[in-house]
Each structure stands twice: as C-alpha cells, then as structure tokens.
Amino acid sequence: MTASLLAHPWLMLLAGALVIGLAFGAIAGATRYCNMGAVSDWVLTGDLGRMRAWLLSIAVAVAGVALLEYAGVFDLDQTRVNYRAAYFPWLRYLLGGLLFGIGMVLAGGCTTKTLVNIGQGDMKSLWAYAVVGLTAAGLLYWPEARWFIDQTLAWPGLSLESVSIEHQDVGAVIAGVTGQGTLGDWRLATALFIAAALLLWLWRLDEARRMRRPDLIGGLGIGLVITAGWLWTGSSTGQALMNEASLAFQPPSGTGSQSLSFVAPAAETFRLATNPMLAWLTFGIVAMGGVILGAGLWAVLRRQFRWQGFGSWPQFASYTAGGALMGSGGIIAMGCSVGQGLSGTSTLAFGSLLALGTIVLGAFIALKTLLYRALYPESRPHLTACALLADMRLIPSRCHPFRDEDPSGTRPSGCSR
8 A cells, every 4th residue: 555545644634534423423322313303303293302402503513613714713615515605506405405305204314313323233224324325426426417416407596606796605695785894794793693593592492391411412512513523624734634635646535624424425435445545535434434433332332232124125115215315315405414404504505504494394294294194094195295285384274184083085175176
C-alpha cells in the first residue's frame, strides 16, 4: 500500500469522523432517537416525545452552526452537498422527500434507526440498508440515471441569482430582499430567532407534560453531534487536513465541509467494496460505521444485543421496498432525514426545510394508509384516500369515511366526488 493511501492528514480526518459517528450511535441507541419513530408516535398515539427530541436537535444545530459561522470558524456557503446553492430544484426536494418518507415507514425505521438496529443485531435492517446503498449507487454511478436526476428532475427549478440572491438559506434571502444589513447579521439573527421559537414551543408543551429525560438528552446530544461534524470538516483544521491530503498521489474522495448523512455513504460503501482503496474511504463511510459501532457497544453494555431476522416473506418485501425508496429518495432529495432533516436544516437552506417537510408528509401518508388498511381491510382504496385528505385538512372533516368504528363503505353524504 503506497504512502499516498496512508496519508496522515486524511487518516486524522477519518479518526474524527469515527468519534463523531460513535457519539451519534451511542446517543441514538441510548435514547431511542429516531426520525421515523417521531412521526410514528405522533400519528399513531399522539405522543410528541420523540418529535420534540427531533425539533430540539434541529434548534441546537441551527443555533450552534449560526454562532460558529458568525464567529468565522467555518463557511458553509461551499459544502460537499451544496445546501445553499442559488438554484432551487423544488421538484427534487418534493419527490425525493416523499419517497424517503414512505420508504422509512416500509423499512421499519429511518436511516438513523436502521444503522442503530444493525449495531444491535437486526439483520432485517442490514438488508434494508444494503438495498439503500445498492439503489443509491445505481442512481449515483449509472450515467443515465445520474443524468435524469441532475437534468430532468432539476429542470423545473428557481434561480435565485436572477434576482441577485446568491444563496438559498433564509438569512441570505431576507438580506437580498431587504437590501439592508450584512449577510452575516441576517443569518445570525434569523437562526437565533428560529432556534428560540422552537425552544419556546417545546417549553410551552413542557408545561402540560414534562419532556422525558431520554428525549431531552437525545435532542441535545444529536444537535451537538451534527454541529461537531460541521466543525470538524469546515474549520481551519479540517480544511487544512483536506488540502494537505489532496496533494497526495492518490487524492482521497469525499472531501469538503460536511456533517452526517447516511444515504450517499451507503452507495460509497458499495464502490469501496468493489475497489478497496483507502483513498475511497470517506468521512461519511467512517461516520456511518461509527454509528453502527456506537449503537452496538451501547447495546452490549446494556445487554440489549439480540440477533433478529425476517419473520415472513411479506416483511422481507416491505423492508426491500422501503430500502429502495429510501435510497432513491435520499439521492433525489440530496439527503435523508439526517442529511437534509438535520445537517441541511442546520444551514437553514430552504431546500432542506422543504425536504424535511415532505419526508414527514411521506411518512404521515404511509403510516395512515397502513393504519386504515389494517383497521378496515374490507374498505375500498378510494375511502383510504378520502380519509387521508380529511386528515390533512384538504377536504372537510365531515367527509372522513372512518369517523365511525364500522365504516359504511360509501362516501359520506355532502362530499363532492
């Protein structure tokens, strides 16, 4: 193995990725932090505990990133995934988010929960994540698929540069529209305002029901880990390590300021498997492995490690379909519930916020559909669609066909066809 493949700077950067991944996995495993679980608890039982944890982690990451960027520690205008790009491909965010949200329900968990489950001995999740990686690799490395995503799906977009706005984050858009103040001041002000609003909302909910300690620890911890990812790769130290490693005979791949994301690294793992070169070992791959290891260590210490497998062919089919949808959705939306829902959202990019919303919407639709099909198996499909529209307040609540325990099987009176 050549010296260029063992470049000391790149290994140092990967060591930091491992530590960050270990922390993320241990925290997520210990506190049951899960984005899909947050939506599932809210939709099925009305429990907002894990949703609060997700929102708390977003608030912590948004505030942390804003303060560090304002202090000049890093600049997130140029990142590996260009969250703040001036071009806004809204169709990619919408379609990718919906596909990912539906997929994480079918696969029994988001990418976070999938990796945590793998560390705890769940072979179902290992298979689902393998399908995520295989699907994502096909879309990333098959030229025709990559062209379709980058050209066709990105075509119906908005160019903010046409109105003299260079970045799509909230602060930059406000600064461009108002023409007053500096970009840095607007970014800090909007970030702190949004973070404070989220914290205030969480505190007001806490008056009625105290936030559970695991949810509080999970939200704070995950938010800090996301911030640490940006700090390690985007600070002068991380940038110096990347620049030094880029001078090697075989420059490493996956460079650039970044935080955690779990779909593209799954695809990169397949490429690494076909050509095991250390230069292709990326920050994302090592962080992903750290998440699995961190969750596994916690499970062993708590004596919660259990080997699990598929119980039926329908379950296998569900996990397979879910993995394919998560892989394709994550690539199309340029991130998953972590890559867009946490790392991207911490930059306050409008695309990340839109992707986050559609991920939640996709999961909501999938959960409600499965619930209604389980409770009312004899009802016709169009009634499930009608119920979903009523749940989303798109049609009057009186049109909800499942308000009674025994649905009539017909559209309620007074509802248009």
